Amino acid sequence: MTTDILIIGAGLTGQIAAAELRDNHPNLTIRIIDAGGAASPEIMGFSAPVNLPDTPNQLFHDTLNAANNAGNPYLAKMLAENALERLEYLEKLGLEFDRNQDGSYNTLHAVGTTFPRVVHHGTTTGKEAIRLLNIKYENLHAKQLVKSQDGAIAGAILDDDTLVQAKAIILAGGGFAGLWKTSTWSKKLRGDCLAMALDAGVSLVDLQFVQFEPTVATDPSPIAGIPIISTLLNEGAVLRCAIDDQDILANQKPVPAKKKLAAIIQKHIDKTGEPVYFDFQGVNLDQFAKKYPEYVKRYRLQGGDKSALRIPVKPAAHTTLGGIKIDEDCATSIPGLFAAGEAAGGLHGQDRLGGNAGLEVLVFGKIAAMAAAEYANAHELKTTIMAKTTIPQTQNEDFKKIASMLDRYFTPTSTRKDIKSAIAQINELQPSTHVNLVKELLRQKYESY
Numbered sequence: 001m002t003t004d005i006l007i008i009g010a011g012l013t014g015q016i017a018a019a020e021l022r023d024n025h026p027n028l029t030i031r032i033i034d035a036g037g038a039a040s041p042e043i044m045g046f047s048a049p050v051n052l053p054d055t056p057n058q059l060f061h062d063t064l065n066a067a068n069n070a071g072n073p074y075l076a077k078m079l080a081e082n083a084l085e086r087l088e089y090l091e092k093l094g095l096e097f098d099r100n101q102d103g104s105y106n107t108l109h110a111v112g113t114t115f116p117r118v119v120h121h122g123t124t125t126g127k128e129a130i131r132l133l134n135i136k137y138e139n140l141h142a143k144q145l146v147k148s149q150d151g152a153i154a155g156a157i158l159d160d161d162t163l164v165q166a167k168a169i170i171l172a173g174g175g176f177a178g179l180w181k182t183s184t185w186s187k188k189l190r191g192d193c194l195a196m197a198l199d200a201g202v203s204l205v206d207l208q209f210v211q212f213e214p215t216v217a218t219d220p221s222p223i224a225g226i227p228i229i230s231t232l233l234n235e236g237a238v239l240r241c242a243i244d245d246q247d248i249l250a251n252q253k254p255v256p257a258k259k260k261l262a263a264i265i266q267k268h269i270d271k272t273g274e275p276v277y278f279d280f281q282g283v284n285l286d287q288f289a290k291k292y293p294e295y296v297k298r299y300r301l302q303g304g305d306k307s308a309l310r311i312p313v314k315p316a317a318h319t320t321l322g323g324i325k326i327d328e329d330c331a332t333s334i335p336g337l338f339a340a341g342e343a344a345g346g347l348h349g350q351d352r353l354g355g356n357a358g359l360e361v362l363v364f365g366k367i368a369a370m371a372a373a374e375y376a377n378a379h380e381l382k383t384t385i386m387a388k389t390t391i392p393q394t395q396n397e398d399f400k401k402i403a404s405m406l407d408r409y410f411t412p413t414s415t416r417k418d419i420k421s422a423i424a425q426i427n428e429l430q431p432s433t434h435v436n437l438v439k440e441l442l443r444q445k446y447e448s449y
Contacts, residue, residue: 007032009172010137012040013341016365025373033140043126045118046358054115056080067349075347086362093132110354118355145200148382153336167376175320175342181403182316193343195433205345206322208445214262216316236282242274262315262412275312321348330368340364394434416449
């Protein structure tokens with residue numbers, strides 16, 4: 001089984017890459033396979049400096065400031081400089097962004113940004129982009145990368161041990177927040193691409209930087225794991241202590257940014273052993289329904305049941321900011337291997353601006369495709385392939401142990417002692433693809449203190 005370019009990951013990053021190759025490199029054959037559950041349909045909007053006095057340069061500086069000087073400035077510059085072109089591309093596809101009465105873009109003001117700049121199609125920008133791209137993919141799963149004897153990429157091995165030979169591979173399988181027991185994403189998003197890259201000898205960077213969504217439902221089961229938008233705390237909602245029903249943010253005005261808010265809630269949970277309740281009773285639900293109809297359905301707020309207006313929440317692993325080390329062309333240290341989207345690291349540093357996750361997949365999905373096409377056009381399929389690795393795949397029981405361990409020890413309030421305890425637990429497990437990934441995650445976290 002052969003192809004010129006193999007894309008591992010069928011979310012928006014992989015689909016943008018596939019569309020770029022389909023539209024501009026018809027001479028190349030491509031295959032795109034699912035990495036197991038994309039977060040892309042949840043993309044509400046993305047950063048684009050469309051309204052003056054905002055500029056790409058200001059987006060660049062806001063991105064660096066959010067990263068706290070821990071991000072790669074070259075990647076941040078690529079992100080900012082390509083934002084408007086990506087907006088134009090989607091509009092040509094037929095995606096209609098919300099506008100104000102005067103015709104200007106309706107933009108949302110994300111925390112940490114100088115100007116409102118998140119453009120959006122209601123709350124379903126990601127879903128609409130995927131529909132318009134109309135990319136078909138195969139429901140297959142890769143478990144290992146293979147290299148040629150000269151060290152270049154040669155292909156990937158699927159779960160059924162089929163070898164797919166490729167001149168170039170793009171890793172676009174998303175992040176690893178699904179490793180936590182409590183996460184906003186699918187439990188299938190466990191960093192498969194990172195685990196394969198690490199096994200192949202590629203460096204991973206900034207794994208210690210994990211963004212926790214502060215208010216994620218823990219119950220009832222139909223909405224468990226769904227983030228409750230924290231902006232509602234500015235519109236009458238209250239976070240209440242489960243024990244005495246007091247407002248835990250009574251002395252916190254204005255509402256803190258997400259990172260600080262997650263820490264406040266986690267400290268409260270650490271102290272009481274109980275979740276915090278997101279109380280909607282002070283919210284004008286009629287206005288909320290007009291503004292966010294999708295969220296009203298998602299949170300199950302319809303009807304007159306007052307108990308439904310009190311949802312237990314806790315911080316949950318959301319965006320993983322680190323990943324596979326890449327350069328400005330999305331290239332890794334292995335010739336012919338590229339990475340983009342949340343699978344890649346180095347862009348966001350310590351924190352990610354709201355809207356930049358959506359922009360990242362659009363910008364770097366295209367860049368990865370362009371670089372992979374250039375490489376594939378200049379190289380032949382490798383005929384001499386190195387022996388397969390003997391490292392085993394991670395079993396379900398070990399995934400369960402990892403999930404419980406990360407939920408307990410890797411939180412918004414983790415200490416060096418907590419991570420040391422986590423390292424002791426992971427070292428009790430037999431080496432495997434994802435056990436090794438978690439070991440690297442904990443090593444980087446421990447050394448960051």
